Structures are given as C-alpha cells and as structure tokens.
Amino acid sequence: MLIYSAENRQEALLIVGLLQQTGIEVTLKNENLQGAIGEIPFTHAYPELYLLDERDETLARKIITEYESSREYLKTIICPACGEENPANFPSCWACEASLEK
Numbered sequence: 675m676l677i678y679s680a681e682n683r684q685e686a687l688l689i690v691g692l693l694q695q696t697g698i699e700v701t702l703k704n705e706n707l708q709g710a711i712g713e714i715p716f717t718h719a720y721p722e723l724y725l726l727d728e729r730d731e732t733l734a735r736k737i738i739t740e741y742e743s744s745r746e747y748l749k750t751i752i753c754p755a756c757g758e759e760n761p762a763n764f765p766s767c768w769a770c771e772a773s774l775e776k
Contacts, residue, residue, distance in 0.1 A: 675724060675725045675728050675731065676722055676723070676724055677700065677723050677724065677725045677731065677734050677735070677738070678722070678723040678738055679720040679721070679722050679723075680720060680721045680722070680723070681720070682721065683705055683721055685721075686702055686705065686721035686722075686723060687702075688741075689723060689737075689738060689741060690702055690723060692737050692738075692741060693723070693730075693734055693737055696733060696737065698725070698727075698730045698733060698734050698737075699725075699726040699727065699730075700723045700724060700725055700726065700734075701723070701724045701726060702721060702722070702723055702724075703721070703722045703723075703724060704720060704721050704722050705721050749761075749762040750762055751764070751774055753767035753769065753770060753772055753774060754772065754774075755767065755770050755772035756769050756770040756772065758770070760774060
C-alpha cells in the first residue's frame, strides 16, 4: 500500500528511518529516478514508500503527519514593508529590517 510520495530521495530515506524506528517496514520505490525527470513525467519520479503490512497504516500516517508538521521552518512570510520573502522564523526582514512579528 502506497503510504507516501516524497519530494526527493533524502526525504524518502528520512521517513523510512522514522518508520523503521517504530518497527514499521516499508519498501522504497523510484529511489533513483530523479535523474530521469524530463524523460518521464516528474510525478513518476517521486520516491514512493509502500507499507509491507497494511495494519501499520494508522501509526505510519501519524508519524508522517508529525514529520510534516515539524517542517514549519520551511514556511515563509512576506514582509509587509517591502514585499520580500523571508523564512517564517525570522523576527525581521532580511532586506529592509522591518519587523515581521505579528
């Protein structure tokens, strides 16, 4: 059963590790297809994680949801003063130094 499509190989391996730490076994497919993008549609090149035991689905989804919510640092905020994009955890704009605090 397909449980996750990762953005890249590194993310896929990270999630495999998180799942395996709790005893959930998965198979990783398309691990090395990123180089084929252009020859095949990019959506076919995403690394995919498949559960070996469907009874692990609930716990696996919980772990993946926790992983995705921990990626908060990847979010961005637009500076209200100059319109530049900044990481959401910055207290002030990198470009104009205006406060980004809410």
